[in-house]
Structure formats: C-alpha cells, structure tokens
Amino acid sequence: MNPASAAGISKQRQDLGSSKASRWALTRRQYKKNKYLFLLLAPVIIWYAIFAYGPMYGIQLAFKDYFIRDGIWGSPWVGFKHFEYLFTGSPDFWKIMKNTIVISFYHIIFGFPAPILLALLFNELRFSLFKRVAQTISYLPHFLSWIVIGGILITMLSPNSGVVNYILGYMGIEPIYFLGSESYFRFTLVVSGIWKEVGWGTIIYLAALTSIDSQMYEAAVLDGANRWKQTLYITIPSILPVIAILLILRVGGVLDAGFDQILTLYSPAVYGVADTLDTYVYRIGLQNFQFSLTTAVGLFKNVVGLMLVLFANFVTKKMGQEGLY
Incomplete structure (x- = not known):
C-alpha cells in the first residue's frame, strides 16, 4: 500500500471517529436538555419492565416439569416434551385449536367490519343531537363487564322465560336454547360480541373520518357524485390505512377468541364447539395445576401471533398500504 492511500484511509477513520463523537455529544446534550421529559416517561418504562418484560422470565416453564417446591430454577428441564404432548399426545388439542380458529374467523368476518359500517x-x-345520543348508546355496553353482559344474556335467552324465546313463541317458533345448543352457541357469541364492542370500535374510525379534507367532498359534489359515490371513492379510501393497521393487529390475535366472553357463557353442553385455547389453559392450568403445559400453550400462541402479524404486515405493504413498520 502506497503512503498516499494509507494516509487517505487514516484520515477517513479519523473523520468517522470524530463524526461518531460529535453525534454522541449531540445525543448527550439532547438527553440532558429533555431530562424532565424522560422522567415523565420513566413510570411507563418501569411499568412495562415489571409487567410486560418481567413475566417473560417464566417462559422457561414451557421447557421444564415445574414443581412448586423446587421453584422455577430448581425444576428439571424436559426440552420440548410439553409441545410434543400438545401436538401428538393430547386428544383434545386439535379440536380446541379448530374451535379457536373458527370462532376468531367469525369475529373477523362479521365483527371487524361492524364498527366501520x-x-x-x-x-x-x-342531526347532531340524535348523533350524540346514538353514539352514547352504542358505547355503553363496552363499559359493562362480561359477567354483567352474561347475566343479561342468560336471562334474555332463557328457553323458558327469556324475552327472545317469548317473541319466537309468539311467532310460532319453538324455543331455542341459544347458550346450550352447539348449533346456536357460536352465533350467539358473535352477535353478543358485536353488540358489546361495536360502538367502542367506531371511535378510531370516526377520528379518521374527521381528518378527511372537506374540499374533496366539495369537488365530488361539483362533479355530480352522490353520497354513495362520495363514500365509495373518498371516505373509504381515506380511512383504508387505519383499517389495514387494525386488521393486522386483529389477525395477530386470531388465537385469542375472547376468553372472558366464552368463560361466562359456555357450559359442558357446548364444549365441543366452544372450548378454546384460553379456556383450555384456564381449566388445565389453574384447576389441574399443569403450569408447564399451559405455559407451552401460551408460548405457542404468542409465536403464532407474531408470525401472523409479520405475514399480515407483509401482505398489506405488498398491496400498497402502510403497515405497522
């Protein structure tokens, strides 16, 4: 290497080092300048560290035979024993997996478009007064727990004294046991879920609608577009990025079929169509104390959810929409 080349490389290294040092000094000055803002952020970071990242320590239970007397560290490693049992040895796992996917699929197909509409x-x-009243009424069920909603549904859908079956009987239809029949239970889950959450789900979409430039509608009116065409060619395309992001997140939770709702409404009579991964974890983990097996189920759910989010984000970006990153 000739002296000129060596000197050039040395100068480049010095310039790179000085550039890094200047960036580091600038970063330190910015942190020092905004130190009180970071103090405001500290409680959030601490909360996530304790309640979101701290529990990840327990993931190792999925690869151990956990005994309470030995603790997490003292329990013996068993590798993928619990995963092998789930996929090959458990008589109920694949039926439960099917129930979870089917119920989530129904929620996505029928429940996801409901707040958009x-x-x-x-x-x-x-009429602004009617609009505010209607929005308030649609929001109210969200603030009731599924325990309260479940009591209302059990009373209303009772085959003997429920108001719904009373109306059906008045129309000449035989009473239907909505919560005790496998044919109607999933339908009841989806409809009650939509009723409870549809109003709350509209908040994000209404916020997105307010950001649409009114001049676009004025130009459409001048071009002779009616309300339907304005909705089809202006409103929906304008909120499509928001729809795409929320759909990605919803697809990532496809293995979460609604634990609170199902646990409140189901019974052994409908286990065949209502038993999901979450209720299985509750029954096996908390009632039978099989903590390692249920941790394996939870880890499996999280891995699948992450893969689905990445896949949905990839497909969304390929379709020309903005993804999560």
Whole structure:
C-alpha cells in the first residue's frame, strides 16, 4: 500500500471517529436538555419492565416439569416434551385449536367490519343531537363487564322465560336454547360480541373520518357524485390505512377468541364447539395445576401471533398500504 492511500484511509477513520463523537455529544446534550421529559416517561418504562418484560422470565416453564417446591430454577428441564404432548399426545388439542380458529374467523368476518359500517352511518347523520345520543348508546355496553353482559344474556335467552324465546313463541317458533345448543352457541357469541364492542370500535374510525379534507367532498359534489359515490371513492379510501393497521393487529390475535366472553357463557353442553385455547389453559392450568403445559400453550400462541402479524404486515405493504413498520 502506497503512503498516499494509507494516509487517505487514516484520515477517513479519523473523520468517522470524530463524526461518531460529535453525534454522541449531540445525543448527550439532547438527553440532558429533555431530562424532565424522560422522567415523565420513566413510570411507563418501569411499568412495562415489571409487567410486560418481567413475566417473560417464566417462559422457561414451557421447557421444564415445574414443581412448586423446587421453584422455577430448581425444576428439571424436559426440552420440548410439553409441545410434543400438545401436538401428538393430547386428544383434545386439535379440536380446541379448530374451535379457536373458527370462532376468531367469525369475529373477523362479521365483527371487524361492524364498527366501520357504524362509523360510516354516524358520519352521514346531520342531526347532531340524535348523533350524540346514538353514539352514547352504542358505547355503553363496552363499559359493562362480561359477567354483567352474561347475566343479561342468560336471562334474555332463557328457553323458558327469556324475552327472545317469548317473541319466537309468539311467532310460532319453538324455543331455542341459544347458550346450550352447539348449533346456536357460536352465533350467539358473535352477535353478543358485536353488540358489546361495536360502538367502542367506531371511535378510531370516526377520528379518521374527521381528518378527511372537506374540499374533496366539495369537488365530488361539483362533479355530480352522490353520497354513495362520495363514500365509495373518498371516505373509504381515506380511512383504508387505519383499517389495514387494525386488521393486522386483529389477525395477530386470531388465537385469542375472547376468553372472558366464552368463560361466562359456555357450559359442558357446548364444549365441543366452544372450548378454546384460553379456556383450555384456564381449566388445565389453574384447576389441574399443569403450569408447564399451559405455559407451552401460551408460548405457542404468542409465536403464532407474531408470525401472523409479520405475514399480515407483509401482505398489506405488498398491496400498497402502510403497515405497522
């Protein structure tokens, strides 16, 4: 290497080092300048460290035979024993997996579009008082727990004294045991889930609708577009990025079929169509104390959820929409 080349490389290294030092000094000054803002952020970081990242320590239970007397560290390693049991030895796992996917699929197909449609309907209302009252009424069920909602549904859907079966009987239809029949239980889950959460789900979409430039609608009116065409060609495309992001997140939770709702409403009579991964974990883990097996189920759910989020984000970006990153 000639002296000129060596000197050039040495100068480049010095410039790179000085550039890094200047960036580091700038970063330190910015942190020092905004130190009180970081103090405000500290409680959030501490909360996540304790309640979100701290429990990850327990993931190792999925690879151990956990004994309470030995603790997590003292329990023996068994490798993938619990995963092998789930996939090959458990007589109920694949049926439970099917129930979870089917119920989540129903929630996505029927429940995901519901708040979008309701937000579009609210957006078309011009009588502000009626609009506010309707929004408030649609929000209210969200603030009730599934225990309360479950009591209401059990009373209303009772085959003997429920108001729904009373109306069906008045129409000449035989009473239907909605919560005790495998044919109707999933239908009841989806409808009650939509009723409880549809109003709350409209908040994000209504916020997105308010950000649409009103001049676009004025130009569409001048071009002769009616309300339907304005919705089809302006409103929906404008909120499509928000829809895409929420759909990605919803797909990532496809193995979460609604534990609170199902646990409140189901019974042994409908285990065949209602037993999901979450209720299985509750029954096996908390009632039978098989903590290692249920940790394996939880880890499996999280890995699958992460893969689904990445896949949905990839497909969304390939379709020209903005993803999560």
